[in-house]
Amino acid sequence: NAGVTQTPKFRILKIGQSMTLQCTQDMNHNYMYWYRQDPGMGLKLIYYSVGAGITDKGEVPNGYNVSRSTTEDFPLRLELAAPSQTSVYFCASSYSGQGADKPQHFGDGTRLSIL
């Protein structure tokens, strides 16, 4: 099983450029999440999705957009890159249902630098 796959692993962007971080999972999980991790800080939730066609904002959504057209894919888009968006981005998925909490599975991350 591939689990959660993120691409690219590394990227350097110029200020004002846009890009999409890809995330796909093959575990048929209903919940998917995007986090960012800054040095010395805990992970911050950017956006999440509870199923195909349903997304909602997390703690730090400004400057980002998401979509969830299929169960497997949950891309994260940066429209106008800013230096404050330099971070490591993690995608995660889990199965959550009544009486059936399962642990989150994480991808290996995308290391993004905005210069």
Next chain:
Amino acid sequence: KQEVTQIPAALSVPEGENLVLNCSFTDSAIYNLQWFRQDPGKGLTSLLLIQSSQREQTSGRLNASLDKSSGRSTLYIAASQPGDSATYLCAVTSGGYQKVTFGTGTKLQVIP
């Protein structure tokens, strides 16, 4: 707003020692609590998940306990090994299954 604190931020122990990592949270109305391991440059790997109705979970040399009323969890690592060196993060799910709040982690170094 849920807040998760992990103390200490870093810990160094000799190989073979038993150790305890601490996690505290401010809102006791949680669905579950997870302990993760993160190796440098890698994603997070789930170690143990404790449901809100449970008091502890065990996996091999790891034992995690949960005391909701006091807002605390501990991760006990028995007979530590150099391969246990990593950052350990605690995360609580509350206010809905999507609201997962992470601590900033404890960086563990096990010295051979």
